Amino acid sequence: SYVLTQPPSVSVAPGQTARITCGGNNIGSKSVHWYQQKPGQAPVLVVYDDSDRPSGIPERFSGSNSGNTATLTISRVEAGDEADYYCQVWDSSSDSVVFGGGTKLTVL
């Protein structure tokens, strides 16, 4: 089955840029979606279709996808961005939703 690989943790200082990667075999051929989950809360969609943002999500959140890596970029990081982030795809070859293992973003 299809596997998505994320770094367990990323740390960044306030005001800097955080980049969270999601690796998968030829992931550039799939649509990648990203979720933010804060402790004790349900996940929230922050990027869909590689790079689109739902209404209400700040422009600081952006995404890209090419080759074997998709990336969620958070610009001008704020303390409130500290959370777990998950990438997700639909794998049509196995008829299953696949999540990455999640990345904990720490704001120093």
Place this chain on the structure above:
Amino acid sequence: QVQLVESGGGVVQPGGSLRLSCAASGFTFSSYGMHWVRQAPGKGLEWVAFIRYDGSNKYYADSVKGRFTISRDNSKNTLYLQMNSLRAEDTAVYYCAKDWHKEPYYFDYWGQGTLVTVSS
């Protein structure tokens, strides 16, 4: 506004059964695919099952195939998950999630979750 409210969680013994419900409101329930996603304590998200908008197609994670059944009642705007032969590793918060589309794609709304604990 879209609301998804799960219920039915609790403590159950290994080998037991439980049925979860998800009451939906604020959108045309019968027009969208729906999912169950779970999260074991301290772990990441794990997709469990999907049902097409009209119930005509269902997909399951290998870990629950043959034990769990997803269903929906569009007249009641409610999604269900029948869980049988429960194991300790099924212990998790179970989320109901709305798909953006009739077919599986991505989750645009989530419920707050219901905790299922499998323990003797």
